[in-house]
Amino acid sequence: MIGRYGPDHLNTALIVLAIVFGLIGRLTGLTSFFAFSYLPLFLALFRMLSRNIPARRAENDRFLRYYWPVRTKIANRVKTLSIRVKQRKTHKFFRCPSxxxxxxxxxxKGRVQVxxxxxxxxFIKKT
Ligand SMILES: [Zn+2]
Known part of the structure; x- marks a missing residue:
């Protein structure tokens, strides 16, 4: 792998996409979907073995510009949800009506003004 680009976030995403396409193809019996799953796989392989490292880095940077905000948003949702699940017996969660x-x-605590x-x-809320 000396002089080759190697793995990155975009390659991981491409491999996951290939697996998802492959599974959909297998489960639904759509052979075209199954064949289509090889495209992201070969693209990931090409990128990993590529010697043009600046170009691959630029592609990964462009991908991360869209992927990272989405990933952060999902991670925050999961974190908030896990806190709500942990504290559901001691606290009541709700949204501000405004x-x-x-x-x-x-x-x-009975009826409290929030x-x-x-x-x-x-507003008044029942606990
Ligand atoms: Zn508010």
Whole structure:
């Protein structure tokens, strides 16, 4: 692999795409889909063995410009969801009726007045 580009995020994505296409092709019996799965696989292989490292880096940078914000958004959603699941017995989660900001209040406190820290909206909520 000396002088070759090697693996990167775009290649990983291409291989995952090839696997997904291959599985869809196998499960649905669509042979054209199965054959189409080889295209991203060969592209990933070509990129990994390429000696034109600056060009491959530029491709990866362009890919990451779109991929990274999406990945960060998904990671944040998963993190928020895991916090909600962990605290579901001690806290009540809901959205602000005005700005849709996610808020939480401790359970078992009766009716409380909530002030949204983001927009300042005040409303009554049952815990
Ligand atoms: Zn609000």
């Amino acid at each position: 700005c849709k900001n996610l808020l939480r209040i401790p359970r078992g 002030t949204c820290p983001k927009c300042g909206e005040r």
